[in-house]
Amino acid sequence: MKRRPPRLHKGDTVGIIAPSSPPNIERLTKALDFLDKLGLHYVLGNTVQLHNHYLAGTDQERAQDLQEMIEDPTIKAIFCASAGFGAARIADKIDYLLLEENPKIFWGFSDITFLHTAIGMFSDIVTFHGPTLSSIGRENVMERTKHMFEQLFQPAEIHYDESISPLTTICGGAARGEITGGNLTLIANSLGTKFEIDTAGKILLIEDIGLEPAQIDGLLNQLRQARKFEQVKGIVIGEFTEIHPREYEDSPSLDELFESYFKDLNIPVVSGFKIGHCEPNVGIPLGVDVLLDAENKDLAILPGVE
Structure with missing residues (x-):
């Protein structure tokens, strides 16, 4: 089993990035209210508002956004704002050793799968396959979907x-x-x-x-x-x-x-x-x-x- 990152506490700061395609800003804004209710502070990465065709900025911009969240000791978790396409393009531009030495929660799914695989392989830490924040901002989101974020605050089977x-x-x-x-x-x-x-x-x-x-x-x-x-x-x-x-x-x-x-x-x-x-x-x-x-x-x- 891989190394587990530290749990979150109310008052912690999390980073939000778009390592693939641009997020739906309206739905992301609703998701920020959800993070507020969880008692979390957040920092928006630059890529959240960048557009480069179907990508949220250039490969360098998206890789740098993720890398800065990894390097910042005040960021306790990294949430992907969106998926889509392009995460694989930055997988070879990340310092995985630094993440292994300073493990933190990494959360996303779909196109983010490529980064889950890369982090698991080269950082040897647990990551989380869960809805992007844009998904949380959808009208039809169910309470069970939101409830699964609670596992980040308290270890539970x-x-x-x-x-x-x-x-x-x-x-x-x-x-x-x-x-x-x-x-x-x-x-x-x-x-x-x-x-x-x-x-x-x-x-x-x-x-x-x-x-x-x-x-x-x-x-x-x-x-x-x-x-x-x-x-x-x-x-x-x-x-x-x-x-x-x-x-x-x-x-x-x-x-x-x-x-x-x-x-x-x-x-x-x-x-x-x-x-x-x-x-x-x-x-x-x-x-x-x-x-x-x-x-x-x-x-x-x-x-x-x-």
């Missing part, structure tokens, strides 16, 4: 079972291991880079949005041929949102597709977790040990902070 959402056992069994992963597209994008995801002995989380089944098939096949399923101990399937056949109308269901890739691995595989582009979006730590029990449809997750 998370138990995800069918009291949260219906779950489907695709392959039975139980396994314990360190959880890793996030967005399926970004996991695949890490292959062949120095940030290539390590799945050996781990529980793999996958989620995605806006793809059709044939595209998911292609991504899973890429991971299979990269031998990422050979030593994985279990698979947690989060929300696959807005998945519709477009070019290929005669497409398998998602569960059929997952079963075709995972049924012969003899590892627990469960789908239906509300983790990803959905409401609620259940924020969880990455890099901690979890127990995935496919028979009882339960995921037990150790605390992510000290």
Whole structure:
């Protein structure tokens, strides 16, 4: 299990950055009120208001924003204001050793997956797969989504079972291991880079949005041929949102597709977790040990902070 960052306390200051695409300012403003209610102060990074086509500033500006938040000892957590595209472009511009020596909470999801993988690999600390602040500012955000921020203030185990959402056992069994992963597209994008995801002995989380089944098939096949399923101990399937056949109308269901890739691995595989582009979006730590029990449809997750 990776090193856990210190917990937050009321009155702490957190940094807000946009390492990918520009945030929706109206929704971000609503999220700042949410941080106020949590008792947190905040510092807005420069990238929050920068635009460079579909990026929140240049690569150098986005990398510098993240680096300054890492270096500032008064910043106790780094929250991503938005995702979108571009986080992978700054992954090789960050001082991971400094973050390892001074661990702090790092929170985001979707395109931020690439940075989760990089930080886990080179800083060896726990990070948090959770909604961006722009997501918190949406009209339909659920209380459970907001509630998951409380785990940053008090170490607590998370138990995800069918009291949260219906779950489907695709392959039975139980396994314990360190959880890793996030967005399926970004996991695949890490292959062949120095940030290539390590799945050996781990529980793999996958989620995605806006793809059709044939595209998911292609991504899973890429991971299979990269031998990422050979030593994985279990698979947690989060929300696959807005998945519709477009070019290929005669497409398998998602569960059929997952079963075709995972049924012969003899590892627990469960789908239906509300983790990803959905409401609620259940924020969880990455890099901690979890127990995935496919028979009882339960995921037990150790605390992510000290």
